Amino acid sequence: MTTVAWSALALTAVIATAALALGLRLAARVRELRDSGRGGPPRPSPGTPVLRFATADTTGAALDETALAGPDVLVALLLEGCGPCRAQLPAIRRLMADAPPGEPRPIAVVVGAPAGRAEYVRALGPVARVVEQDDAGAGLAAALGVGAFPCLVVAGGGVVRQVADAPGDLVPGAVR
Structure with a gap:
């Protein structure tokens, strides 16, 4: 393989690794926001007491x-x-x-x-x-x-x- 081909392969590997890392971080952030309780839990569970209002x-x-x-x-x-x-x-x-x-x-x-x-x-x-x-x-x-x-x-x-x-x-x- 030529130097250009090796360079292209290395660049592709770096981009793929960065995309994977970004995707994993995004998924983790979505989970974090979903479970953070911002604005209240997304859904109550049966048995959850009704709070005062x-x-x-x-x-x-x-x-x-x-x-x-x-x-x-x-x-x-x-x-x-x-x-x-x-x-x-x-x-x-x-x-x-x-x-x-x-x-x-x-x-x-x-x-x-x-x-x-x-x-x-x-x-x-x-x-x-x-x-x-x-x-x-x-x-x-x-x-x-x-x-x-x-x-x-x-x-x-x-x-x-x-x-x-x-x-x-x-x-x-x-x-x-």
Whole structure:
């Protein structure tokens, strides 16, 4: 082999090694950010206690952790500008509309800028208590330990009972 060929082979090996090292470092950083708890854990686990919170729904009615201390209730957490949240909005609305009448009513938490939340509030207001939040790391989302969206939580007795990414992932019959 000529000197040029050896040089090209050596350069290729250096570039491949650098690309591998960069890829491994990027994967480690993604894992670190995912597990760091920034904005709250991505998803709570069943059995996680509901932390204290105090807020109001869009009708002005007070809502706090006692709303999740009794019978199981469905809580849908959505983020404005989130493609999967928007795509699942019709299915989440149907799930909430199919909940048995009476109390407790399903709760929808919509996080983001006020203008972006309007679509979600209009769609979910007739079938759920809607809570608007500017910050994903506060309020009801933080009390449930949700930092990744969309997220469906069934909570009751003061603890998280079920967690799902989509309505079809919930155990049938567990939603009120």
